[in-house]
Amino acid sequence: VMENQDLQDSIKPQKVEFHSLNFNNTLHWQPGWAREARDTLYFVQYKVYGQSTWENKDDCWGIQSHVCDLTRETSDIQEPYYGRVKASLAGVYSNWSLSCRFTPWRETMIGPPIVTLVHSNKSIIVKLQAPRSPYKRKRGTKIPMTYYYDLLYQVFIINNLLDEQHRVLVYEGKDKVIEIKDLRPGVSYCIVAKTSVPMLDRxxxxxxRRCTTL
Known part of the structure; x- marks a missing residue:
């Protein structure tokens, strides 16, 4: 019996945590402190904070992977959720390992915008597209993250003639189309951009990088 107890403890999953980018929410964990055997299997459950019953995640029931996609199960972005994982090996099951409480709206990381460039003779026109959530409108298009947050964009220019690592902030605001003027012909420039959520300080x-030569 003692050996079983040791095995139970040694395969118990570690560091169970949610990772989230643009509301794509996945539960991650690490194997127990015993060196992982190939045939260790993992079982995932989830629930909304305050509910008494846990739900099985069928796609992550007896899997070998260390990650489980819970995007669909955690789609109420204001609700706090928990995930938990247990392991089995050679017919022995570990205890459950619990994640911290996870509230998608508070904790998701926002992705950068998608950048495209159009250049004229002395300027670059930067077009930004908001990162998209996994949730769809009725007509099937993915809802942009601007629907959920007040987003600001920061646009930086890099003059490759001077220093390829030096990013200069040239715009901060909500516009999706920005013209950067008074640039030098024949010089190679690159543009990078970031999304920020001032309210969450994130x-x-x-x-x-998107690059062009005028």
Whole structure:
């Protein structure tokens, strides 16, 4: 019996936590402190804070992966949720490992905007598209994150002639189309942008670079 108890403790999942980007919500965990055997299986449940019963996540019931997509199950973005995971090996089940409370609206990370460039002779026109949530409108298009938050965009320019690492802030605001003027012909410029949510004091990673030569 003692050996079973040791095995139970050694396979119990560690560091169970939600990761969330633009409301794509996934539960992640690490294997127990025993070196993981190939045939360790994991079982995931979730619930809304305050509910007494846990729901099984069927797609993550007896899986070998260390991640489970709970986007659909956590789609009420103002509700706090919990996830929990247990492991089994050789017919022995661990106890459950619980996540912290997770409220999507408060905790999701916002992605950067999608950037496209159009250039004329001395200026670059930057077009920004808001990051999108996984939730769809009736007509099937994904709802942009601007529907849920007051977003600001920051646009930075990089003059490759001077310093490819030096980003200069050229615009901050809500506009989706920004013209950057008085640029030098023949010089290669790159643009990156970020999304920020002032209310939550949070900002995205930088977008991928878009470059052009005037």
């Amino acid at each position: 900002s995205s990673a930088y977008s991928s």
